[in-house]
Amino acid sequence: MKVPLSRIAHARSGDKGDTSNVGVIAYEERHYRILVREVTPERVKAHFGDLVNGEVERFELPNLGALNFLLHEALGGGGTLSLRIDAQGKTLGAGLLSLEVEASEQELA
Amino acid sequence: MIRIANGQGFWGDWLEAPVRLVEQGPLDYLALDYLAEITMSILQKQKEADAKLGYARDFPPLIGRIAARLKERGVRVIANAGGVNPPACARQVRSLAPQLKVAVVTGDDIFPQLDELLAQGHELRNMETGEPLSAIQGKILSANAYLGAAPLVEALATGADVVIAGRSTDTALTLAPMVHRFSWAWDEWNRLAAGVIAGHIIECGAQSTGGNCIADWQTIPDFADIGYPIVEAEPDGTFVVTKHRGTGGRVSLETVKEQLLYELGDPKNYITPDCVADFTSIRLSGDGENRVRVTAIQGRPRTPMLKVSIAYLHGWKAVGTLVYSAPQAVEKAEAAGRIVRERLDQLGLKFDEVHTELFGYNACHGPAAPVNPNPPEVMLRIGVRGQERAAVDRFTRELIPLVLSGPPTATGFGEGKPSVREVVAYWPALIPREVIRTNVEVIE
Incomplete structure (x- = not known):
């Protein structure tokens, strides 16, 4: 079944220059493997479309049940240069949680 | 065990937070982080207009307000409020709180030496684009190296009540009192990394105690009286993240994890002037209400370079x-x-x-x-x-x-x-x- 990522994970995002980092954290440790399988860099890039001009990198933190994404060239030049309302990517974590992920009822139980 | 709090996540953060931290419970050190990158250039412009300015102007009146409490409770302050003019900041603090001993850390400001450094062959190429610094000649406003914990530890050793630095890293403000009190050596990489990660968790103030937390945010109690974060640090490098009893907000696995992921790059290589910390080594566990224990942190040797922000x-x-x-x-x-x-x-x-x-x-x-x-x-x-x-x-x-x-x-x-x-x-x-x-x- 398809469920929004927000059902199994929370998130926080911020900036480093023109790169936004989005940390996605499983509420339950056992759901971490769903994140690893479903929340790929390709899907994250597709989810944000033309908001992200560069590549998306992914790092794994199994100890925290979390993934860390770097969204390059995603902030309109970053910090002081950016003309965007969300120049620091503060809301992108919440934005990623609307991604739909595929998981079996057994996995979600 | 020592208690280190952060009462200011950036210049402009809640004015009452540091006051409440020293009044509402036990504390040994109060770290205050005032400097974002943009702040340095603003302060440089202010200093050019008036040689007595160029620091976080909120800081001296705050110290004036809490000076008696700091003395009475033996709380020592470590702040990067000095901006591009730490000595002027210190003089202002002394005039508003004459009973306090103040130590000033300088040496991060390399703006006056840029030509000399270039002549010596330090190219200061842009880390991201590789361009030489000559590309922005004549347009430079400020230039500062990020200092680690060592000069702050030296300042604490003088017995000062208040330590004022310029561009020190945010994490160094938390690590320094641990090195000072526990006499850690500068090559105990795991312990230094633990201090750095403790610093990362509290450096954004209430962002680790329920502020800006997506997990269950509607149930987080009493944002209006939110408690700012406190680290209870042990000599072995383990620590507990908590806040004063009776304050609002929440310290939970979720609030701490969110802050750990904040502004993180490659989690295995969190580079600071003091060590390289490995965020994939961190172990978290609940330790009672509004308490999270952090253990098992590993670090590696520091790099030979310091970062400069121009x-x-x-x-x-x-x-x-x-x-x-x-x-x-x-x-x-x-x-x-x-x-x-x-x-x-x-x-x-x-x-x-x-x-x-x-x-x-x-x-x-x-x-x-x-x-x-x-x-x-x-x-x-x-x-x-x-x-x-x-x-x-x-x-x-x-x-x-x-x-x-x-x-x-x-x-x-x-x-x-x-x-x-x-x-x-x-x-x-x-x-x-x-x-x-x-x-x-x-x-x-």
Whole structure:
């Protein structure tokens, strides 16, 4: 079944220059493997479309049940240069949680 | 065990937070972080206008306000409030709190030595683009090396009540009291990394105690009285994250994990002047209500280089807004955006960037935003950035005319034409650590 990522994970995002980092954290440790399988860099890039001009990198933190994404060239030049309302990517974590992920009822139980 | 709190996540954070931290419970050290990258260039401009300025002006009155409590409870303050003028900041603190002993850390400011450093062969190339520093010659506003915990530890060893630094890393403010009190050696990498990660968890103030927390945010109690974070550090490098009893907010696995992920790059290589910390080694466990225990942290040797942040002028920008109501609010705002762009083209104005977004529709999340084809109102936000001030000035005259001459129902123009701002950009570079000479001075 398809469920929004927000059902199994929370998130926080911020900036480093023109790169936004989005940390996605499983509420339950056992759901971490769903994140690893479903929340790929390709899907994250597709989810944000033309908001992200560069590549998306992914790092794994199994100890925290979390993934860390770097969204390059995603902030309109970053910090002081950016003309965007969300120049620091503060809301992108919440934005990623609307991604739909595929998981079996057994996995979600 | 020692207790280290953070009472200021940035300059502009809650004024009451540091006061409450020293009044509402036990504490040994109060760390206050005032410096974002942009802050340094603003302070440099203030110092050029007045040689007695160039520091976080909120800081001396705060210390004046809590001086008696600091003395009475033996709480020592470590702050990077000095900006580009730590000695002036210290003198002001002394005049408002004469009973306190103040130590000042300098040596991070390399702006006066830039020519000399370049002549010695330090290229200070842009870490991201590889360009030489000559590309921005004549436009540089400030240049500071990020200092680690060592000079702060030296300052604590003087017995000062208040330690004032300029551009020290945020994490060093928390690590320094641990090294000072536990006599850690500068090659105990796992312990140093533990201090760095403790610093990372508390450096953004209440962002680790329930602030800006997505997990279950509606159930987080009493934001109005939110407690700022406290680390209870042990000599072995383990620590507990908590807050004072009876305060609002929450310390949970979720709030701490969110902050651990904040502004994180490669988790195995969190590079600081003091060590390289490995975020994949961290173990968290619950330790009772509003307490999270952090253990097992591993670190690796520091790198031979220090990071330098150079601020420089990079043109001008302006952003203007107009609000359109339903029906067809989105279509109207989009049309208005196209009209402005067409007029800018007709005028032959050149910009580095023209950006349009619809606030209330998808400005924050772009294509990831849920689709609502007929919102009751949207705000058109259109901005330009370029090297010619005249072109940016001209742009600011192109929005308000649309109230009468464009799509219907434009409103929200009461503040007049947008203001033009000078753009300050950042040039990240590296410098060998032995080039940076720090100094500690006590002012009594």
